[in-house]
Amino acid sequence: MVWWVRRDLRLEDNPALAEAAGEGAVVPVFVLDEKLWGSSGAPRRAFLAGALAELERASGGHLLVRRGEPATELAAVCEQLRAALVVAAADFGPYARRRDEAVGAALAGAGVELRLVGSPYAVEPGRVRKADGTAFRVFTPYSRAWVAHGWGPPLPRPERLDWAEGPGGVGVPAVPATAASIPEPGEAAARRRFEAFLRDGLDSYAEERNDPGADRTSRLSPYLHFGCLHPRTLLARVDARRRSHATWRSELCWREFYADVLWHQPDSARTSLQAGMERMRVDSGPLAEARFAAWCEGRTGYPIVDAGMRQLRTEAWMHNRVRMIAASFLVKDLHLDWRRGARWFMSQLVDGDLASNNHGWQWVAGTGTDAAPYYRVFNPVLQGRKFDPTGAYVRRYLPELSGVPDEAVHAPWEMRRRPLDAGGYPDPIVDHHAERNEALARYAEARDGAEHPLPGWEAGGRDPLRR
Ligand SMILES: Cc1cc2nc3c(=O)[nH]c(=O)nc-3n(C[C@H](O)[C@H](O)[C@H](O)COP(=O)(O)OP(=O)(O)OC[C@H]3O[C@@H](n4cnc5c(N)ncnc54)[C@H](O)[C@@H]3O)c2cc1C
Structure with a gap:
């Protein structure tokens, strides 16, 4: 066989x-x-x-x-x-x-x-549907239906497993060199990682998952992508009556939701789920290229963005909170097409997964069906101060900032005239407040020319552009 x-x-x-x-x-x-x-x-x-x-x-x-x-x-x-x-x-x-x-x-x-x-999923894409048979477009109702559908227990290894000799092959490919240090591949390493997370991370996941400095998420994403573990195996160890367990189960469900969205709409790998958002003006030309290069290389001058992009280079992985901040910066501060960022992530990530990555990008860019509204623009300084208050995360990847005091670590330019300087760390390549206004203006332009309401625009809701 x-x-x-x-x-x-x-x-x-x-x-x-x-x-x-x-x-x-x-x-x-x-x-x-x-x-x-x-x-x-x-x-x-x-x-x-x-x-x-x-x-x-x-x-x-x-x-x-x-x-x-x-x-x-x-x-x-x-x-x-x-x-x-x-x-x-x-x-x-x-x-x-x-x-x-x-x-x-x-x-x-x-x-x-x-x-x-x-x-590769607990519930196959396409299986869970609305009562009228159509696909879910919003996460929360999907997740309820996903839980209600349920999944079986993990399957033990076959009792009788005889291997047979095949005809000539080319052999397992040599492990290519990579600049990043990647986690140990394979099923045994996946199981060790999972056991370590069960011991040290799962019970406090709800409190710690947004703290990139603490680094306490499971880091199971590459193992899930390549199927070194099946999500059923993970779900069998989750006690959803406990808050942290339920939160983690919900993250596993995001993976399944995005696979479901891609299955129903295969084009969403390349095009915006909100067709109207394709009208958004994006920058091109030499300045845009220089900014894209600065983003890729982690030298935008915004520490939380740069630390994330350097983590990506060195570990081929990035903390989820920082993925959101770095992606938002590319789209809303640099006005570049989300697909450029998504492609860069795919080329660098060890867990690169078409459904999770491209829909994660669409969520941030406000182009997905169940996306953050476009006008919600992450402020990289405030996000840094909120989620990395002591600067533990940014200092780990930006040694230039090692001598900068905690209160200035997310905006080192503010202390330039003080005796302690930010060891050669660059000034911001753009002004966040100006670019936020530019992003909102472009959004208004796209929205006013769109045939259908753009996402995040609940009828009768508050219009942040017309305050
Ligand atoms: C712009 C952007 C790009 C992303 N690209 C990818 C990608 O290419 N591959 C990928 O696996 N995840 C991607 N994610 C989702 C998320 O960032 C990673 O799954 C998570 O950081 C992996 O770390 P972990 O294994 O420690 O996660 P944990 O927090 O321990 O979560 C457990 C598992 O749940 C799944 N999961 C968690 N959060 C999400 C989410 N938001 N969307 C989908 N699945 C999730 C992952 O399989 C993860 O391993 C992306 C998110 C954003 C915002």
Whole structure:
């Protein structure tokens, strides 16, 4: 039986593997698809290569890696093995769906069944719907329906699991070099991380999740993305009667909600969910390019933004609160297209995930269905003071600010004339208050020209632009 491994790099709680094992000896096959490999940044490639190496060890060296078009490679493997069944977990992104259709058709032509069993989610995208059968567009009602739908218990590792030899492969790819230090890949590391979070983080999650200096979130996102753990395994250890547990479960639900939105609207990976927001004027030209480069390199002069962008460079990961602040700054202070920021994040993040990333960006940019209203503009100084009051987070990534007192660490330019200076840290590249007004003016312009109300504009609500 062929188990086609994709985003489920684990042996525990794996319905596709259990299904294949129930049919006979299993040949695990991973197809290195140039379209996905080539478009992933170095951190994701390195994580994937490491997780594949672990899976190869865990399967007693039986993992067969092929390189090429999945339809061609799988058909060839099945022919050589005389296999009549390929089992895989369903995947839901726009490319994955097209690929699976093509593979299903190619295999069917050769008399081989492609059976999709399980998915990377507790509740499959498309499963939970409104009473009228349409998709949810707002998170809270979706999350209620998601909880009501529920999920089964984690599946134990198959009792009988025989591996079989496959025909020649290219071997697990070498781990590419990456400038960032990435977390240890694989299922065993994922489990250790989860146990550590259960011990030290989950009970205080509600209080500490917005404190980037404390760094107490689970950091399970890359493991979830590559399926080194299944969310069902995590949810089984959550006691939703406890506030922190319920808050964490809700974060897991955001991941499922965004996958659901992408499944219903595959174009939302590239275009704004609010079509009217496509009218928003964005900057281009040399100054815009210079500002984009400063943002990417973490030298905008706003410490919380820069610390986040440097964390991204050094760890291929960024705290959620800071992702929101850095993304807001790109869109509303630098007036750049959210897609540029989303692409940069995808190239740098080890947890880069099309649904969570692009919808996270759309939420911040005010272009999503269930988004923060565009006129809510994050002030990077106030956000820094509120969520990183002692400057522990910014000092960790901006050593230039080590000598700056706590009260000035989020606005070091305010103390320039004092004896202690901010060790070469740049002045802000833009003035936040001026750019906030510019962002609101552009929003008003887009809104006034739009055929339908833009998001965040509740009928009869207070209009912040006309105060
Ligand atoms: C602009 C922007 C881009 C983002 N890009 C990604 C991305 O590419 N990949 C990604 O996994 N997450 C993304 N997120 C969501 C979130 O920032 C990360 O999931 C989270 O920071 C991961 O850290 P953690 O594992 O410690 O999370 P925890 O706080 O421990 O949460 C547990 C899990 O819940 C899920 N989760 C938490 N918050 C969110 C959220 N807001 N949206 C969707 N899922 C969530 C993740 O799978 C996470 O691992 C993005 C958010 C924003 C604002």
